[in-house]
Amino acid sequence: MARIAIIDRADMNAEQARVYDAAKEAGGPVGGPFTAYIRLPKLFEGINTLRASLADGPLSRREQQVVNLTVARHWGARYPWFAQSRASLAVGITQDVIDAINAHKTPPLPDAREQMCFVVAREVLADKRVSDATYAAAEKTMGIESFVALVATTGSFSITCMTANTFGIEPPADNPTPLAE
Numbered sequence: 001m002a003r004i005a006i007i008d009r010a011d012m013n014a015e016q017a018r019v020y021d022a023a024k025e026a027g028g029p030v031g032g033p034f035t036a037y038i039r040l041p042k043l044f045e046g047i048n049t050l051r052a053s054l055a056d057g058p059l060s061r062r063e064q065q066v067v068n069l070t071v072a073r074h075w076g077a078r079y080p081w082f083a084q085s086r087a088s089l090a091v092g093i094t095q096d097v098i099d100a101i102n103a104h105k106t107p108p109l110p111d112a113r114e115q116m117c118f119v120v121a122r123e124v125l126a127d128k129r130v131s132d133a134t135y136a137a138a139e140k141t142m143g144i145e146s147f148v149a150l151v152a153t154t155g156s157f158s159i160t161c162m163t164a165n166t167f168g169i170e171p172p173a174d175n176p177t178p179l180a181e
Contacts, residue, residue: 003168006035015041023048032079033163047159054153058146061091063117066109067153069093069101070121073179077161081179082171095177102180116141121154 012020019041024030028048030038037044055064065088072081085098100107101118109115120138123130130138138147163169171178 002035002170003166004036007038012038016044019045019048026052028052032083032169033160033167035169036163036167047156050156054149054156057149058143059117059149059153060113062088062093062111063114063146063150064153065091065093066097066101066107066114066117067121067150068157069098070118071125071154071157072161073101073104074122074125075158075161075165076179077164078175078179079164079169079171080157080161082175082177085177098177102177112141113146117150120147120150124151124154125158 007016009017009020016038020030020038023034023044026048028051034044034047037047055061059067065084068080068084069088071077072084081102088098089095097107097109107118109118116138119134120130123134138150142150
């Protein structure tokens with residue numbers, strides 16, 4: 001049960017309704033942690049803008065999903081894990097990759113960039129930085145623009161996971177790939 005009440009669209013103030021409608025029309029998220037963000041319309045809008053900017057950035061959709069899965073697993077965030085597991089399957093990430101990340105194992109990712117996304121996200125979350133060796137490998141494998149996007153995606157999705165955890169945003173009961181305890 002969510003700790004925060006969901007505001008129905010009919011009960012939103014004018015600014016909340018404006019940003020909610022704009023996000024919905026653009027196909028952006030309006031549920032999950034966004035049910036908390038709507039209380040601060042500028043935050044809701046800003047997070048949607050950041051999300052869209054990163055989605056249109058240099059990381060492929062699969063690379064973004066590897067990062068998001070790694071971040072959700074790190075934070076133990078059940079709703080984001082649910083949403084990102086589904087999105088990952090939709091872009092061709094296999095169940096064995098999802099299961100490995102869920103089990104805190106290194107996933108079988110044959111693509112060097114996808115593997116580097118996992119390594120960097122896991123390391124920056126665990127150690128609050130990356131080692132010199134990881135930095136050099138990431139810069140070589142990803143290029144600096146993609147490396148910057150990778151770190152930014154890790155931080156951005158951490159906000160989503162912390163929000164979901166803090167406000168008790170839970171996945172549906174029929175979650176096909178629940179987060180391991």
